[in-house]
Amino acid sequence: MSSVSATAAFRGIVRRDLRLAARRKSEPLFTLGFFVLVASLFPLGVGPEPELLRRIAPGVLWVAALLASMLALGRMLSADYEDGTLEQTVLAPVPLQLTVCAKVLAHWLLSGLPLVLVSPLLALQYGLPADVIAHLALSLLIGTPALSLIGAIAASLTLGVRGAGVLIALLVLPLYVPTLVFGAGAVDAVLAGLSPSGNLSLLGAVLILTLLFAPPAAAAAIRISLE
Amino acid sequence: MLDATDLECVRGTRRLFKGVSFRLVPGECLFVQGPNGSGKTSLLRILSGLARPERGEVRWDGQAIGSIGPEYHALLAYCGHANALKEDLTPVENLQAAAALDGRPSTLEAVREALDAFGAGAFHVLPVRALSQGQKRRVALARLRLCARRLWLLDEPLAALDASAQTTFAAMVDRHLAGAGIAVLTSHQPVGLRAPTRTLSLS
Numbered sequence: 001m002s003s004v005s006a007t008a009a010f011r012g013i014v015r016r017d018l019r020l021a022a023r024r025k026s027e028p029l030f031t032l033g034f035f036v037l038v039a040s041l042f043p044l045g046v047g048p049e050p051e052l053l054r055r056i057a058p059g060v061l062w063v064a065a066l067l068a069s070m071l072a073l074g075r076m077l078s079a080d081y082e083d084g085t086l087e088q089t090v091l092a093p094v095p096l097q098l099t100v101c102a103k104v105l106a107h108w109l110l111s112g113l114p115l116v117l118v119s120p121l122l123a124l125q126y127g128l129p130a131d132v133i134a135h136l137a138l139s140l141l142i143g144t145p146a147l148s149l150i151g152a153i154a155a156s157l158t159l160g161v162r163g164a165g166v167l168i169a170l171l172v173l174p175l176y177v178p179t180l181v182f183g184a185g186a187v188d189a190v191l192a193g194l195s196p197s198g199n200l201s202l203l204g205a206v207l208i209l210t211l212l213f214a215p216p217a218a219a220a221a222i223r224i225s226l227e
Numbered sequence: 228m229l230d231a232t233d234l235e236c237v238r239g240t241r242r243l244f245k246g247v248s249f250r251l252v253p254g255e256c257l258f259v260q261g262p263n264g265s266g267k268t269s270l271l272r273i274l275s276g277l278a279r280p281e282r283g284e285v286r287w288d289g290q291a292i293g294s295i296g297p298e299y300h301a302l303l304a305y306c307g308h309a310n311a312l313k314e315d316l317t318p319v320e321n322l323q324a325a326a327a328l329d330g331r332p333s334t335l336e337a338v339r340e341a342l343d344a345f346g347a348g349a350f351h352v353l354p355v356r357a358l359s360q361g362q363k364r365r366v367a368l369a370r371l372r373l374c375a376r377r378l379w380l381l382d383e384p385l386a387a388l389d390a391s392a393q394t395t396f397a398a399m400v401d402r403h404l405a406g407a408g409i410a411v412l413t414s415h416q417p418v419g420l421r422a423p424t425r426t427l428s429l430s
Contacts, residue, residue: 004301004330012327016313016320023315023354084309091275092328093301099328227278 009094010102017106027075028110035068035115039122050127057126058136058187065115065140066147066176072111073151073172074165076103077222081159090226096219104145104152104214112144128191135190139203143183146207149214150175156221178206228252229274229378229409234283236269243269244429245282253377253407256400256422258414261429267413268308270429271380274411275305287378304376306384310367314356318342318366321355322373329374341373342366345395360387368396371403379403381412393419 021028042060043053080086080103089099119140123133154171158164186199228250235245243266251257259267272278274285276292276299285292292299312321319338326333342348347365355363364387371379379400385393397419400410404422412418 004297005332006330008332009328009330012324012332015327016316016324019320020313020315082309083313084307084311085313087277087305087307087309088311088325089328090277091300091303091305092330093297094328094330095297 004093006094006098009092010098013089013099013102014106014109017103018109021106021110027072028114031068031072031111032114032118034071035064036118036122038064038067040125043125053126054128054191057123057128058132058184058191061119061122061126061136062140062143062180062184062187065119065144066173066180068115069111069144069147070151070169070172070176072107073155073168076107076152076155077159078155078164081225086159086222087226090222096222097215100152100156100215100218100222104148107151108145108148112148115144116140132187132190135196135200136187139183139186139196139200142200142203142207143179146179146203146210147176149207149210150179152218153214153221156218156225159222159225179203182206228288229411230284230286230289231274232284232286234270234273234285235281236266236273236278237281238266238269242281247283247427247429249425249427251409251411251425253409254404254422256404256410256412256420256424258412258418258424258426259429260413260426265429267429268382271305271307271382271411271413275303275380276300277305302377304371304374304379306367306371306379306381308382308386310363311370312355312363312366315354317354318347318351318358318369321366322370325370326373331374333373338373341369344372344399345369346392361389361392364388365392368399372399377408379408379410379412381410383413383415385414385416385418397421 039061046052077086080089090096092099116137119137120133123136151172154168157171158167161167182199182203186196186203189196189199230250232248234247236243249257259270261267269278273280287295287299322338322341323333339348342351345365345368347362347369350358350362355366368384384396388396401421403410
């Protein structure tokens with residue numbers, strides 16, 4: 001029997017999920033569209049005062065990104081659960097934690113990375129200076145993978161549950177708080193002329209912690225949901 | 228060698244079966260029979276390790292399957308009610324993804340050959356969404372050929388298959404058994420195996 005390659009399994013899952021998204025483009029585009037719309041509604045609602053818009057921009061953009069990345073969580077694992085692919089994934093001869101990581105990576109590439117890339121454009125309409133925009137993108141780059149990882153726990157806990165979408169939101173939003181506080185805090189610091197390194201380090205710590213704890217938690221939840 | 232000892236399965240408040248014991252050596256096939264809701268699927272899920280029995284134990288070569296996890300998964304092929312196919316991908320892409328998930332990526336030729344052997348070669352460019360139930364089942368069963376495993380757990384493999392596909396399937400199981408494989412399958416119709424099979428009736 002030839003040896004089992006875990007990296008091949010990892011790559012295979014990421015490639016399959018990206019290919020599925022390419023066939024059905026609407027889902028990743030919904031996430032992005034939601035982010036753009038929410039971030040664009042605030043200036044309309046708050047009014048065109050440059051100083052006020054600049055003040056609220058970090059928080060608004062971060063909350064919009066957080067809600068947008070949450071939107072896609074419902075389909076992260078439930079599609080695999082429904083068509084039986086998740087059973088095969090659990091029965092595959094590679095560790096389930098690793099396949100969970102592959103699912104999260106694919107999810108982040110489709111719903112986290114686009115937000116990072118488009119955030120500078122949205123920041124422009126809030127009149128943020130260039131170095132603040134750069135730090136906004138950087139904080140999202142560190143923060144959105146953590147959001148996807150935390151989301152994987154909620155997505156796996158709600159497998160097979162009716163009305164999972166609302167339940168995911170209730171489960172995941174409180175857990176998103178540290179990421180939001182440190183992410184928006186870093187951008188706020190730059191805006192106030194302070195160093196963002198403290199907040200960015202804490203954001204990195206959140207990412208590392210979720211990277212350690214989310215995959216085993218999600219794997220355990222998946223096993224329970226399939227039993 | 229697959230050993231099941233005194234398995235008991237409870238779903239909710241209902242006991243589906245108890246005291247189910249058997250031993251299968253290489254080349255043997257177990258045919259699980261019983262009316263709807265008698266626990267055939269539950270038994271296969273217990274044998275695969277997806278579900279845990281209320282009581283009793285499943286062993287492979289003397290070791291509890293829970294303790295040898297990935298090692299057991301590497302020799303097990305489970306084919307459940309769901310076909311585990313992605314509707315938006317073609318059969319070829321689906322099988323390639325399945326082989327990659329097994330940690331052994333396969334070549335395009337190997338995938339095509341597995342599909343052809345099951346008479347599923349003709350529609351390999353269509354997305355699975357466009358296939359009929361029987362065609363989807365053929366693609367799902369072609370995975371057995373692609374991923375060579377020693378133990379097959381097949382839940383209603385004949386569902387939606389036409390007569391010629393049933394014959395192909397029976398020949399494939401016969402070849403698997405002749406090559407010292409083990410198979411456990413459930414079905415409501417006779418499978419038509421040439422190899423002798425043992426029957427387990429759940430009531």
